[in-house]
Amino acid sequence: MPITVSLTVNGKPASREVEPRTLLVELLRDHLGLTGTHVGCDTSQCGACVIHLNGRSVKSCAxxxxxxxxxxxxxxxxxxxxxxxxxxxxAAFREHHGLQCGFCTPGMVMSxxxxxxxxxxxxxxxxxxxxEGNLCRCTGYQNIIKAVLACAEATAPAASAG
Amino acid sequence: MYAFDYHRPASLAEVARLLASREDAKLLAGGQTLLPTLRQRLAQPTDLVDLAQVDELRGLRAVDDGLLVGAMTTHHTVSASPVARRVIPALAELAGGIGDPQVRNRGTLGGSIANNDPAADYPAALLALGATVRTNKRAIRADAFFTGLFETALDPGELVTAVQFTRPDRARYLKLRSQASRYATAGVFVATFGTAVRVAVTGAGACVFRWTDAERALAADFRPDVIDGLTLDPGDLNGDIHASAEYRAHLVKVLVRRAVNQC
Incomplete structure (x- = not known):
C-alpha cells in the first residue's frame, strides 16, 4: 500500500507517494531527481550514498x-x-584533487x-x-585525506595560530 | 526487495498487537542488517513494524550498579555518552567500533542482540558483563539469551526493551577485524567483578560463548600468561575463507592475553 512521505530536502519541503519498500536513496534519485547521491554497492558497504538525515551522516541505501x-x-x-x-x-576536494573517477566523491564529501x-x-x-565506511575504488585515498585535513585547517574555529 | 506493509506504532502495546495480528511481521530497529537482507531478497516479511516512535525503548542512564540502555539506543549514542564512558568505558569503546560511523548512527543495541550475528560485538559485552535483557514480557540473563546461530531466547511476539549492564571492576574488549567485511574475525570481552572473571568470545564460533577454562585460570591469577597452557578446541570454531578454525583458536588466546594486559 503506497504511503505519502513528507520531508525537507536541502531546505525545501518535499512530499511523494512511495511504496514502503522504496529506499531513501531511491526517493532522492528516482522521485526527486537528485542524482548526485550515488548507489555503488547495494550492500551498504561502499558509502557512495551517504547523506545527512537530521544532521547525521547515514547510508541512504540502508x-x-x-x-x-x-x-x-x-x-x-x-x-x-x-x-x-x-x-x-x-573546494578542498577540488583543490587537492581528492577524486579520480569521482563516483565515490559525493559520499566522501558528505561523510x-x-x-x-x-x-x-x-x-x-x-x-x-x-x-572506513566510504570506499574509493580508484584508491584515491591519499588526496581525499589531504583534502579533509586541509578543509579542517581552513575552517576549524580555533585554527592554530602557530 | 519484496513488497511489505509498513507500520510505525507509538507504543509497545501497539507493537504487540501488530506482531500478533500479522502473518509474518518483522521488527525494524536501525535496519542496518535487516534492510540489506531484504534488499538481497533473503527474507520476505509481510509487514515491517518500525520501532522508531516507541518512547518506551529509548534512554540511557546510570542505575545503582551499572547502566540501563534502551533497546533503540544507537551505537553512536552509547559511544558518545558521557554516562556510558564513565560507568563502563569498555562498553562505550565497543559501541564506537561497530561497523562504520554511518552504521553507528542508525544501528541499535536491541537490533544487534536480537539478530545475534555470530560476529556481532554487543553479544560479547552482554555475556562478559553478565547483563540482563529486559523484554516486553520478562527479564532474561545474557547467559540464557544467546542460544545459537542467529538464535535467541526471544519468543514470537517478544521484543527487547532495554539491557541492564552491571559495572565491572575492570573490562576490555578487543577484536581483529576481517580486512574485507570488517566484522570481527574474533573478538573477546574480558571483565572482572571482585575475584570473578568472565571471558566472552564472539566471531569465533556459531554463537557468542564464554571461555570458562580461561575464566577459572584468570580468577586464580589475573595475569596474561596463565592461559598459555590452555587451548580452545578448533572443532567447535568457525573456519572459512577469512580464517581457519585453528587460526581463530590461536587468535582468541592472543586477544585474551592482550585484553588482560590492558584491563
Missing part, C-alpha cells in the same frame, strides 16, 4: 524512504550556496562534512578511521 517521514535531509546538491559557491569541503561537525580538528588517523 534507510527506507518512509523512515525519513518528517526528517530533514541534506544531499550533496544542498552543500554549495545558491550562487554556486562550493562548500569548503567541496567528511559530518566528521568536521563533530571533530573540527581531526588527526590524520581520525580522518582515516572515520572514512
Amino acid at each position: 534507510v527506507l524512504a518512509v523512515q525519513a517521514e518528517g526528517a530533514s535531509v541534506l544531499t550533496i546538491e544542498g552543500l554549495a550556496t545558491p550562487d554556486g559557491t562550493l562548500h569548503p569541503m567541496q 567528511a562534512v559530518d566528521l568536521l561537525k563533530q571533530n573540527p580538528r581531526p588527526s590524520e588517523t581520525e580522518v582515516r578511521d572515520w572514512l
Whole structure:
C-alpha cells in the first residue's frame, strides 16, 4: 500500500507517494531527481550514498524512504550556496584533487562534512578511521585525506595560530 | 526487495498487537542488517513494524550498579555518552567500533542482540558483563539469551526493551577485524567483578560463548600468561575463507592475553 512521505530536502519541503519498500536513496534519485547521491554497492558497504538525515551522516541505501517521514535531509546538491559557491569541503576536494573517477566523491564529501561537525580538528588517523565506511575504488585515498585535513585547517574555529 | 506493509506504532502495546495480528511481521530497529537482507531478497516479511516512535525503548542512564540502555539506543549514542564512558568505558569503546560511523548512527543495541550475528560485538559485552535483557514480557540473563546461530531466547511476539549492564571492576574488549567485511574475525570481552572473571568470545564460533577454562585460570591469577597452557578446541570454531578454525583458536588466546594486559 503506497504511503505519502513528507520531508525537507536541502531546505525545501518535499512530499511523494512511495511504496514502503522504496529506499531513501531511491526517493532522492528516482522521485526527486537528485542524482548526485550515488548507489555503488547495494550492500551498504561502499558509502557512495551517504547523506545527512537530521544532521547525521547515514547510508541512504540502508534507510527506507518512509523512515525519513518528517526528517530533514541534506544531499550533496544542498552543500554549495545558491550562487554556486562550493562548500569548503567541496573546494578542498577540488583543490587537492581528492577524486579520480569521482563516483565515490559525493559520499566522501558528505561523510567528511559530518566528521568536521563533530571533530573540527581531526588527526590524520581520525580522518582515516572515520572514512572506513566510504570506499574509493580508484584508491584515491591519499588526496581525499589531504583534502579533509586541509578543509579542517581552513575552517576549524580555533585554527592554530602557530 | 519484496513488497511489505509498513507500520510505525507509538507504543509497545501497539507493537504487540501488530506482531500478533500479522502473518509474518518483522521488527525494524536501525535496519542496518535487516534492510540489506531484504534488499538481497533473503527474507520476505509481510509487514515491517518500525520501532522508531516507541518512547518506551529509548534512554540511557546510570542505575545503582551499572547502566540501563534502551533497546533503540544507537551505537553512536552509547559511544558518545558521557554516562556510558564513565560507568563502563569498555562498553562505550565497543559501541564506537561497530561497523562504520554511518552504521553507528542508525544501528541499535536491541537490533544487534536480537539478530545475534555470530560476529556481532554487543553479544560479547552482554555475556562478559553478565547483563540482563529486559523484554516486553520478562527479564532474561545474557547467559540464557544467546542460544545459537542467529538464535535467541526471544519468543514470537517478544521484543527487547532495554539491557541492564552491571559495572565491572575492570573490562576490555578487543577484536581483529576481517580486512574485507570488517566484522570481527574474533573478538573477546574480558571483565572482572571482585575475584570473578568472565571471558566472552564472539566471531569465533556459531554463537557468542564464554571461555570458562580461561575464566577459572584468570580468577586464580589475573595475569596474561596463565592461559598459555590452555587451548580452545578448533572443532567447535568457525573456519572459512577469512580464517581457519585453528587460526581463530590461536587468535582468541592472543586477544585474551592482550585484553588482560590492558584491563
